[in-house]
Amino acid sequence: MSVTTPDPVLQVRGLRRTFEAELAPVRALRGVDLDVATAEFVSVMGPSGCGKSTLLNLVGGLDLADEGEITLDGQVITGRDEDWLARMRRRHIGIVFQFFNLLEGMTVLENVVLPAMIAGARRKGAETRARDLLDLLGVGARADELPAVLSGGQRQRLAIARALANEPTLLLADEPTGALDSDGGREVLELFRRLHDDGQTIVMVTHSHEVASGADRIVRMRDGRIEPDGTRAAAPVAGPIDRGAVPSPVGRAESEARVTRAPGS
Amino acid sequence: MGATRLIARVEVRRRWPSLVGVAVLVALVSAVGLFHGLLVSTRHRRGELAVLRALGLRRPQVRAAVLVQALALTAAGTVVGVPVGLITGRLVWRALVSGLGAAADPQTPWALMAVTVPLAALVAALMSWVPGRAAVRAHPADQLRVE
Numbered sequence: 001m002s003v004t005t006p007d008p009v010l011q012v013r014g015l016r017r018t019f020e021a022e023l024a025p026v027r028a029l030r031g032v033d034l035d036v037a038t039a040e041f042v043s044v045m046g047p048s049g050c051g052k053s054t055l056l057n058l059v060g061g062l063d064l065a066d067e068g069e070i071t072l073d074g075q076v077i078t079g080r081d082e083d084w085l086a087r088m089r090r091r092h093i094g095i096v097f098q099f100f101n102l103l104e105g106m107t108v109l110e111n112v113v114l115p116a117m118i119a120g121a122r123r124k125g126a127e128t129r130a131r132d133l134l135d136l137l138g139v140g141a142r143a144d145e146l147p148a149v150l151s152g153g154q155r156q157r158l159a160i161a162r163a164l165a166n167e168p169t170l171l172l173a174d175e176p177t178g179a180l181d182s183d184g185g186r187e188v189l190e191l192f193r194r195l196h197d198d199g200q201t202i203v204m205v206t207h208s209h210e211v212a213s214g215a216d217r218i219v220r221m222r223d224g225r226i227e228p229d230g231t232r233a234a235a236p237v238a239g240p241i242d243r244g245a246v247p248s249p250v251g252r253a254e255s256e257a258r259v260t261r262a263p264g265s
Numbered sequence: 266m267g268a269t270r271l272i273a274r275v276e277v278r279r280r281w282p283s284l285v286g287v288a289v290l291v292a293l294v295s296a297v298g299l300f301h302g303l304l305v306s307t308r309h310r311r312g313e314l315a316v317l318r319a320l321g322l323r324r325p326q327v328r329a330a331v332l333v334q335a336l337a338l339t340a341a342g343t344v345v346g347v348p349v350g351l352i353t354g355r356l357v358w359r360a361l362v363s364g365l366g367a368a369a370d371p372q373t374p375w376a377l378m379a380v381t382v383p384l385a386a387l388v389a390a391l392m393s394w395v396p397g398r399a400a401v402r403a404h405p406a407d408q409l410r411v412e
Contacts, residue, residue: 082404
């Protein structure tokens with residue numbers, strides 16, 4: 001049975017990616033289909049090496065697929081050259097990395113201003129929006145400091161502010177709590193839920209049940225494929241964030257989080 | 266005074282090939298140093314450059330960033346090196362001439378400087394080409410993965 005998503009902002013069809021390796025090619029993605037609706041919060045969950053980060057990189061235009069098609073906001077982004085993808089990322093994609101990837105030589109404010117300026121915004125306007133974002137994410141008081149003085153949770157909040165600088169269509173997060181302690185992870189997840197409540201579309205990659213359960217929908221991957229069986233999320237396992245630390249948002253109890261079949265499966 | 270200056274000039278003319286050789290050698294070493302510095306710096310910053318690309322910087326813009334770095338280093342070298350060279354040259358000239366028993370005012374090689382500065386910028390641009398290309402060769406995901 002095929003599960004279709006109404007009003008998908010992201011459509012992935014038949015996505016394949018193989019990496020050359022010394023011993024044998026690594027087939028990271030073996031035909032992935034996925035729909036994400038506008039304003040949906042989707043977790044892509046699976047063990048290390050299952051291809052979830054590769055999927056995220058391809059959706060973000062950071063890597064090129066061997067086969068398949070990705071449509072974002074009505075535009076096919078596969079088969080494009082890297083410069084087209086770079087321009088696409090400016091407006092449509094915000095990326096949050098596990099290890100923050102902040103520009104350490106720039107201040108907190110400059111880190112958030114930069115993406116807007118790359119996208120062609122004037123500095124003054126970019127700064128105004130950056131300050132608003134930093135205030136919203138609780139790091140506004142540190143705007144003129146360097147990222148090195150921030151805690152892990154604050155650094156990730158800064159990375160999220162940077163990812164939101166250009167009001168992206170899609171926010172991608174690759175293990176956003178992976179480098180954080182419980183408190184930092186909880187802060188980040190609560191932030192994602194707030195953003196989602198405000199209508200932000202989010203695709204988050206994680207290997208943690210606890211983190212994944214904060215999303216609307218959980219997509220499980222294994223061996224480069226989305227698992228075809230629509231089963232409930234497994235019981236949480238021990239991890240950096242315990243279940244109690246990640247309260248489900250109102251009206252969206254964790255029990256409602258569902259593991260979704262891949263379209264076409 | 267006139268005879269001393271003439272003798273000094275003859276002395277300089279006699280040593281001119283070796284002086285030019287030293288100057289060319291210094292220029293070559295500087296160019297190689299710049300090239301190596303840019304290559305190492307670009308390699309060291311590849312994660313940062315990949316982040317910039319993830320934020321939407323296009324490949325020509327990344328190459329331009331490496332070029333600007335090369336030009337900035339060269340400009341800094343020129344701003345420091347030219348005055349130091351002029352002062353050193355004057356001191357050496359005066360020492361040489363006074364050793365002959367007289368003093369003579371050295372001349373400032375304006376024409377040579379006018380050629381050297383743009384030539385240094387051109388060399389910097391050429392030296393930045395390979396590191397710039399290396400910086401954008403891989404996909405951003407490859408560079409972010411190795412961080």
